[in-house]
Amino acid sequence: MSRETTLPELVPVLSAGRHRNPRKGACFMEMASFLAGERWSDHPACTHPLLAALARMVNDSLGDEDRPRLVTLIPDVVGLIGTDLDLDLVIATRAAAAALPVAPSSRQNVLAVGLLTAQRLAATRPAVRGDVDAWCEAAFASAPDAHAWAVRYARVALVSERTYRRQTAPHTVAYAVEGLATACVDDVADRLVRLLTDTVADIGTRVERTPAPAPVERPGVLAR
Known part of the structure; x- marks a missing residue:
């Protein structure tokens, strides 16, 4: 089986830091803002502010070779909000x-x-x-x-x-x-990924997830 048939058609490419627009790249929370249908931002309203801060810091602390391990977590943070x-x-x-x-x-x-x-x-x-x-x-x-x-x-x-x-x-x-x-x-990378994974899963059991609207397609957000 070829590599092309085993990968999803579109996968987000994560990079460190903040990006002015999708053409410049995307961090973890910027991709979350896209999935939530919000304005492009690394501080979207769709995720608890402290959880979003943790995600941004883990994203930026990982090397390029390990950051893709976070991709599958991005949909899980959308709708995790609360004031408690x-x-x-x-x-x-x-x-x-x-x-x-x-x-x-x-x-x-x-x-x-x-x-x-x-x-x-x-x-x-x-x-x-x-x-x-x-x-x-x-x-x-x-x-x-x-x-x-x-x-x-x-x-x-x-x-x-x-x-x-x-x-x-x-x-x-x-x-x-x-x-x-x-x-x-x-x-180090394993510990960082595990921290974010476990925290997202835990918070997911403590809040009633807010549904997100379908994302608006924006060119350059996703890369083949």
Whole structure:
């Protein structure tokens, strides 16, 4: 069987960074905006903002040879929206817990503080408390010094939900992806892809997906 008959007729070609228009290329979330029938953007309304941020960072952290592994995930993020703080807690905690065991030591303390902050906020949110506790405890066990530092640094301090959503969670995700991308392990790409895959699947079970309209055909978005 020839190569041409085993591939889909059209496949998206992903590249790093932001693109002014489809002719310049497409990142993960720009392709999602296309599938959702939205204006071309890497910040479309069809996906939870923090999940979209995670997707953009993973997309940009992967090399050209590994980025195509994300293609099949693109339709899965369309319609994953919601305003519940639980979603931010899940996304940020998953990211930090995945990164803490392997991140450079210069990143571990910040990640541990992010996890501790999420754990404290989740304590009063029964829908996510068990999951957040489990992810945090597993991550803390892998980096006890960072955990101890976070406990001393943060003590009993709490952040507001507004501050967590606007500042703490986005910063935690950014540190987590950077920590994974710079980790001294042989399977960085696998870890990044797995993080996004698992997070998308998890969020998909926690929200009622909003149907997307059929995409408007735009020349140059897809390549043979």
